[in-house]
Amino acid sequence: MRALARECGFELAGVARAEPSEDTARYREWVEAGNAGEMRYLTDRRAAVREDPRNLLPSARSVICVGKLYQTPWPHSAQFRDEERAWISRYAWGDDYHDVMRRGLEQLAARIGLTEYKVCVDTAPLLERSYARLAGLGWIGRNTCLINQQGGSWFFLGELLVPIEIAPDAPPADRCGTCRRCIDACPTAAIVPNGAGYTLDSPLCISYFTIEQRGAVPEEMRAGIGGQVFGCDICQDVCPWNRRAPATEDPAFAPRHFAPPLAEMAALTESEFRAMFHRTPITRARYSGFLRNVAIAMGNRGLPQFRAPLEKLAASDDPLVAEHARWALRRCQPAT
Numbered sequence: 001m002r003a004l005a006r007e008c009g010f011e012l013a014g015v016a017r018a019e020p021s022e023d024t025a026r027y028r029e030w031v032e033a034g035n036a037g038e039m040r041y042l043t044d045r046r047a048a049v050r051e052d053p054r055n056l057l058p059s060a061r062s063v064i065c066v067g068k069l070y071q072t073p074w075p076h077s078a079q080f081r082d083e084e085r086a087w088i089s090r091y092a093w094g095d096d097y098h099d100v101m102r103r104g105l106e107q108l109a110a111r112i113g114l115t116e117y118k119v120c121v122d123t124a125p126l127l128e129r130s131y132a133r134l135a136g137l138g139w140i141g142r143n144t145c146l147i148n149q150q151g152g153s154w155f156f157l158g159e160l161l162v163p164i165e166i167a168p169d170a171p172p173a174d175r176c177g178t179c180r181r182c183i184d185a186c187p188t189a190a191i192v193p194n195g196a197g198y199t200l201d202s203p204l205c206i207s208y209f210t211i212e213q214r215g216a217v218p219e220e221m222r223a224g225i226g227g228q229v230f231g232c233d234i235c236q237d238v239c240p241w242n243r244r245a246p247a248t249e250d251p252a253f254a255p256r257h258f259a260p261p262l263a264e265m266a267a268l269t270e271s272e273f274r275a276m277f278h279r280t281p282i283t284r285a286r287y288s289g290f291l292r293n294v295a296i297a298m299g300n301r302g303l304p305q306f307r308a309p310l311e312k313l314a315a316s317d318d319p320l321v322a323e324h325a326r327w328a329l330r331r332c333q334p335a336t
């Protein structure tokens, strides 16, 4: 099965039992503590569906978990210094991973000869990292990402729920040790203590602000966002397990627009935005949210050449964009 998964483009594969994960209680506590913020898909009736994979496929006996590497040999945000350019999180540089993963999983199902199965990639109410850990793909790091000892954490996860019994794999040991680099590097202190371990307080995470949050970004959080306009890679960039992470050979994840200039992003019309980021994860932020993020990044850079594009955004009909642009203008040096 692992060999077949590799032929279908997945570097990691393993099996967990299709039964409730012991992490369900952890999930409930996380939601009750308000860590899901406004992500209603985590707190509504789908929260209970997450408790058992058989809620998604009643006949499921096993969860085949796969991981696909998206690391590319391009700079990391921690090394990137061009103040005029926007940082887009590396997971969003190429084709939308939902499509790529789904295609590979459908292919895997066909190769195994399955007629009854369910494909899950990100959007299904399933605790993907929990099952990936149980299937031996890696441990859950303090940054809350699934980390593989040889491959690091630049992996997308996906699952095939199947009605056949397959001997499950065993979860690997936690190898974070005494390290706390991700906790110290997070600009918004979003990795917070949780009992003896750590968890993510989403309403403090840059990835949440720039992708999931629909309205205004709280003013006190804007400075920490730096030049990031979609997602955040910092807690993975600093992780020692990613130092020797291999790069994918799949051209799907090569950057379409590596670190595009902020001023050009601020000038995009809605149709240009759609065309530029068609079938990439970036469309999730929507045009309005993306311009809001670009305005925050320009304000954080404070360069005088951003005044003119920000003045245009400040005159936008969209009150969200206009307010963030006015905030950014107050932080920009005067034009010379």
Ligand code: B12
Residues within 6 Å of the ligand: 023, 024, 026, 027, 030, 039, 042, 089, 090, 091, 121, 122, 123, 124, 125, 126, 127, 128, 129, 130, 140, 143, 144, 145, 146, 147, 153, 154, 155, 156, 157, 158, 174, 197, 198, 200, 202, 205, 207, 208, 211, 212, 230, 231, 232, 233, 235
């Ligand atoms: C909501 C969500 C977010 C939210 C909240 C993130 C979070 N940490 O919960 C936001 C928008 C912030 C986000 C950001 C990102 N996300 Co996201 N996200 C999801 C989503 C849809 C649900 C996650 C969830 O249920 N969160 C609730 C918490 C409680 O669950 P959890 O963190 O997974 O923790 C569970 C287990 O890991 C376990 N657990 C946690 N800690 C520990 C510790 C120990 C010791 C043990 C035993 C177990 C354990 O128990 C928890 C409860 O079951 C998943 C897809 C999915 N369906 O699972 C993708 C997913 C987690 N995201 C992913 C990615 C790539 C990202 C980003 C890297 C994107 C980016 N560059 O901006 C960042 C990473 C930020 C971070 N440090 O987590 C990948 C992660 C791949 C990986 N290698 O881990 C996933 C799996 C999508 C996918 N299919 O590939 N994401």
Ligand code: SF4
Residues within 6 Å of the ligand: 143, 185, 186, 187, 188, 189, 190, 191, 200, 204, 205, 206, 207, 232, 233, 234, 235, 236
């Ligand atoms: S993704 Fe960025 S903001 Fe979120 S926890 Fe990691 S370093 Fe902090």
Ligand code: SF4
Residues within 6 Å of the ligand: 141, 142, 143, 144, 175, 176, 179, 180, 181, 182, 183, 235, 238, 239, 240, 241
């Ligand atoms: S940076 Fe250190 S503590 Fe954080 S996930 Fe990586 S190994 Fe674990």
